[in-house]
Amino acid sequence: MSDVQEKPKRKRGGSLVSRVQRSWSDSVLSMIGRSSLLESGEEPPVVLAPPPPPTPQRPPQLVQEVSARMLTFDELADKIGHRPHKDRLGGHWKRSTEYKAVRAEITAVNTLSAASLVDGDLDGLDGQLDALIAAAGRYRAQHKKNNDKTGAADDVVASAQAQKLALAAVRADPAFDQVKHHITLKQAIECKQRGMAFADCRFDLYNDTNAEEVDDAFGSGMANSVAKIEYANGDTLVFKGERVSDEGVQLSAASAIGIDAKAPHNGNRNIATLAVAELLGQPIVPKVCYGMHTNPTTGEQEIGLLMTMAPGKTITTTDPVTGVKKRREMWPPGNPPSATAQAKLMEQLTSLDWSDVITGQMDRHGGNYMVDINGDEVTVTGIDNDVCFGAQQTDPNANKGQYFSRTTPPGMPPLIDKKVYDRIIASDFDRDLRPKLAALMTAAEVTAAESRFNLSKMHAAGLHPEYVVADWTAWRSPAPAQLTAKAFLKAAGTGVGSDKSGGLFGRDFAAAFEREGIL
Amino acid sequence: MVGGSPVAGSEDQRQWCIRVLNLDPAGASGNRGEPILGVWRDAKEAVDARLEALGRTLRGLGDPDLDQIAQYGLFGLTGGGQTVALMAALQDYDRAAPADRAAAAAAVGKAVGAYRAMLHSSPLAEALDDNPFGVEIGLLDTMDVAFRQIITAIR
Structure with a gap:
């Protein structure tokens, strides 16, 4: 007789x-x-459905060519020169007809682009950019023996062509309607220069008019200054101006993985990181979107990334006097987290480890994630995901x-939370991530993310x-070691001088747990 | 060379480079033929497709234990850390400059050896190949063919 008949507790699916x-x-x-489920009567593990796609939709792809070549109005004017120069022979102040034409077209472009997006004449601006390209071509022909002037004309043409690309991207953005009443045509083009999808822009909610309290000296990292803004709708967000270029200030870790300093699209990297966290079903990075805020130094409105405030504190802090980074006490000595909090801490840190390997995060040092431990509740938040x-x-x-300047713990996470495991196994890159990432980064970056x-x-x-x-x-490692999760992660190592580790817990918490006698 | 990349030329041009310059432009390109990662990937995808078919069959029987196997047991051999190490070695070889090719080939040989040993000592691989559900997997055979192609390519 079969085993099925000999064990009446087995489910009849076995028939x-x-x-x-x-x-x-x-x-x-x-x-x-694994053990048989037939005698226990437990239901098989649930495979979670993947998250729905974002609404409104982002464009199908990023127009990378826009970023590096587009000049501001002032830069365009500087390229071509501001005022007439003195003629060598006649002693008169004068400029060529071609020069004047280029200046006139630049001014016309600037005037047209100052209109609000909803009222803006997109066709007119496109035609004006053609006129500017033509005028710069004539200027170039007139001064073909003067390298400075031909170079300036080439720069103007390149910038105008980039603006035309940006304008086309503005038109083609499926979420155009979400921003058209809130920004100028010039700002819309600047959004595209920064690689932004309008689906990620909430200029309607997050602007200076709706800001009730602003702290422009809220904080700064190595690469960016940040402001804390309280809005009328009750949201308190952190604003970081979105630079067009990181040339001269790019972190070596960023260049090491091929981020283009001329067009880094840092905000998009934070949005893409959120997409991965959402795919994993873990709220381990801030919610992010783009908004506007006036730069206190220049007095000009900036477009930038807004992030929800992460609770708690960073693992490391920088001494204001010596500049030396040191590790914080995450709880009062002798008063360690509860067993429930310890479990949540490991779960969330490991989930952040998994998110970081998928995103290829290079800079998860102790100052780039926050931990809040409040009784049995724990919140881990990875910040500054540039x-x-x-x-x-x-x-x-x-x-x-492989990457000398990398600060993220090395290697693949040795443990995985069951909920994260279910999400990863249930997910498919082409279905769940590619549509979100394609508008946020270059095709090569999407391919690397897929890998x-x-x-x-x-x-x-x-x-x-x-x-x-x-x-x-309750988890224990397989026999004979039978380690607890925290002991197992500690045993996996801090990652110092190694190509593997116990992730963020192994690096940043295991020693403190040991000191408290709770390992 | 006449115009453009030396690897873009005809076989005559290539032979000229070898004879006159003592340089094989195909070798200088950093990739002499089909990427070996592709050989591995094709084999793995073929096996994975058959494992998917087995998984569908197992799930279709409505049995919790077979569901467990479909969810946890099928892709462990073609996934995991050793697979990542093997793929990294293959990828390094494909990308290696000519000067680094020998070291990369040695690393590939080592990774293939370790992987093959793991497969052939695995009772799970044997069980999958001998499954009683009528789904042909051919895991060991398919992988061995790919490994032979890879080893031939790097010699």
């Missing part, structure tokens, strides 16, 4: 399974370290030996089931 097949099933379950999604990092399993995602998914699928953690308190 479709032959004795040979049941025997095979039992053997394979044993090989992959240095990720590089085109030159296709392997998620990265370390400091990292698929390798990460493969790593998750290949992890022995014993390392998929459903309960961070």
Whole structure:
């Protein structure tokens, strides 16, 4: 008689399974370290549905060519010269007809682009840019023996062509209606210069008119200054002006993974990081969108990234006197987190580890994530997600030996939360991520993200089931070691001088747990 | 060379480069033929497609244990850390400059050896190949063919 009949507790689904097949099933379950569910009566694990696509839609792709070549009105004017010069022979102040034509067209472009987007004459501006290109061509022909002037004319043409591309991108953006009443044509073009999709812009909500309290000296990182703004709708957000270029200020970790300093699109990298966190079903990075705020130094309105305030504090802090970074005490000595909080801390830190390997995050040092421990509740938030999604990092399993300036813990996470595992296994790059990422980064960066995602998914699928953690308190590593999750992550190492680690917990918390005697 | 990239020329041009310059432009290009990562990927995708078919069959039987195997047990051999290490070695070889090719080939040989040993010592690989559900997987055979192609290519 078959095993199925000998064990009446087994579900009757087994009636479709032959004795040979049941025997095979039992053997394979044993090989992959799992127990039969038939006697326990438990339901099989639920595979979660992937998250829905964003609304409104982003454009199908980023127009990268816009960013590096487009000049501001002032830069255009500087290129061509501001005032008549003195003629060598006659002693008169004069400029050529071609010069005057270029200046006139630049002024006309600037005037047209100052109109609000809803009232703006997009066709007129497009024609005006053609006129500017033609005028610059005539200017170039007139001064073809003067390298300075031909170079200036070439720059003007390149910029005008870039503006035409940006204008086309403005027109083609499916979420045009979301911003058209709130910005000028020039600002819309500047959005495209920064690679922004209008779907990510909330100029209607987040502008100076709606700002009730502003702290322009809220903070700064190595690369960016930030402001804290309280809005009329009750939101308190952090604003970071979105630069067109990072030339001269780009972090070496960013250049190491191929982020174009001339067009870094840092805000988009934060939005893409949020997309990955949402795919994993984990609120481990801030909600982000674009808004506007007046720069206190220049007095001009800036477009920038707005982030929800992350609770808690960073793991490291910089001494204001010495400039030396030091580790914070995350709880009063002798008063460590509760067992529930410890489990949540490990779960969220490990989830951030998984998000970071998928995004190719290079800069997850202790100042770039925050932890809030409040009784049994824990919130881990990865902040400043600029240095990720590089085109030159296709392997998620990265370390400091490959990228010297990398500060993220090395290697693939050795454990995975069951909920994150389910999401990764259920997800598909083409279906769930590519449509979101394509508008935010270059095609090469999307391809690298696909590689990292698929390798990460493969790593998750290949992890022995014993390392998929459903309960961070009860979990034990396989026999004979039988380590707790925290001891296991500590044993995996801090990552210093190694190509693997126990992730953020292993690097930043394991030692403190040991000191408190809770490891 | 006459115009453009040396690898863009005809076989005659290539032979001229070898004879006169003592330089094989195909070798100088950094890629002498089909990327070996592609060889591996094709084999893996073929196996994965068959494993998918097995997974569908298992799920279709409505049995919790077979569901478990479909969810956790099928892709462990073609995924995981050793696969990532192998793919990294193959990718490094494909990208390696001529001067680095020998070291990259050695790393590929080592990674293939480790991976093949893992597969052939795995009772799970044998069980998948011998599954009683009528779905042909051919995991070991398919991978061995790919490994032979890879080893031939890097020699």
